[in-house]
Amino acid sequence: MILTVTLNLALDVTYQVPAVDWDGVNRVGAVHRRAGGKGVNVARVLAALGQEVLVTGLAGGPTGRAIEEDLRAARLPSALCAIAADSRTTLAVCETGAASGVRRTALFNEPGPEVTADELTAFVRHYTSLVAAADAVVISGSLPRGVPDGIYATLADLAGVPVIVDADGEPLRHAPKGRPAVVKPNAEELGRAVPGGTPAEGAQALRGQGAEAVVVSLGADGLLAVTGEGTFRARMPYPVVGNPTGAGDALVAGLALGLVEPAPWPDRLRRAAALGAAAVAAPVAGEFDRNVYADVHPKIVIT
Template identity: 80%
Template sequence: MIITVTLNLALDVTYQVPGVHWDGVNRVGAVHRRAGGKGVNVARVLAALGRDVLVTGLAGGPTGRAIEADLAAARLPAELYAIAGESRTTLAVSDTSASRRTALFNEPGPEVTPAELAGFLGHYDSLLTGADAVVLSGSLPRGLPADAYATLAAVAAGRGVPAIVDADGDALRHAPEGRPAILKPNAEELARAVPGGTPAEGAQALRGRGADAVVVSMGADGLLAVTGEGTFAARMPYTVRGNPTGAGDSLVAGLALGLVEPGPWPERLRRAAALGAAAVATPVAGEFDPGVYADIHPQIIIT
């Protein structure tokens, strides 16, 4: 079983529109509303690939109940921890015209108290029994310390469960302290966490602080992985056009599979990169296009 932790759960709303008029009225062609947050997106991809998953995180208020109801409707097993604050809503406006652009509007999320964090830590520790891997991803809600992911990764490591951390800012800078199996920043997040130097140097710096491996997603330029087996690059054979929202989450799902189905890093990277590309071809985060995955997977070049 793979546990995904989303501390800042959301109700994701996606508007598909045939062009955006910022100074006028926009007619929405299609609306999608469902439980979201990076860990939920990872869980959806893993479930679609046939893996046993468990979603956990912090949820509160009517929006939190809507998130829980949608997870149940999607048959995604969940053990959420209730808080007093209202869970957030995110909005993605996806242009379906030739431009194929997407704008994201993310609310900050609830204020979490120290007592609620302590309660969640006990809840989380109890869920680790029987877990094969943990995915810790997304933003931190207000009130949580910057080292929250480091703490959760360290708890998992103490139970012999490898963890992946996908975070930004101070949460990413502190994450290596928890000795996660994998850190997965994108290129911009890495540059903010380790200013100056090349992506390889930044990744090596994070690995030197405690992470077993650092995988950097670089959009159309593919992936860079600094690992105990060496440094690898995955180059994409072509660019997939569409909605990049959730591409990183599909990539993380592929990396999580690599923790529970051990294999050489080149093959783990190829699968993760292909899943990320296949997610771009779908309009909603948490999904991937099997046809794109099957086509691009064998063409990805690993050096």
């Protein structure tokens, strides 16, 4: 079983519109509302690939109840920990580009609820009980207010099984102290955590601080992986246009599979990069286009 941890769970709302008029009224063509947060998106992709998953995190208020209801409707197993404050909502406005054929997406992310010290302590106990049955753990996303920056390192250290951490800012900077199997920033996140130098140098710095491997998402340019077995690049055959929301989460799902289905790093990276590209072609986070995956996967070049 792969346990996904999302401390800042969300109700993700996606608006699809032909074009955005920032000074006028916009008619929304389609609306999608679903449980979200990076770990939930990872779990959706893993479940679609036939993996046993369990979603955990913090949820509260009416929005938290809507998140739990959607997880049940999606048949995603969950064991959430209750908090008093209301969970957050995120908004993605996806411009379908009917006139030009170009799609763009703007994201609006609320900061999340305030979590008390007692609620966090209860969650850590809850997490410890869940991780005992897990084969791997994915810890990802932003932190709600009141949660210390070092929590991801703490959770990774407590796991006792391989852990992937996908984070930004101070949580990313602290994460290697927990000795996770993989840390997965994108290039901008890595630059903020390790200012100056190349992505390879930044990734090597995080490895030196305790991470076993660092996989850097380079967007349309593919992936860079600095591992104990060497440094690898995955180069994409062509750019995929669409909604990038959740692409990194699909990529992380591919890396998580490499923890429970051991494979050489080139094979892990090819699968992860292909899933990320296929997620861009899907309309909402947590989904991926199987046809795009099948087309891209064999064409990815690993060096």
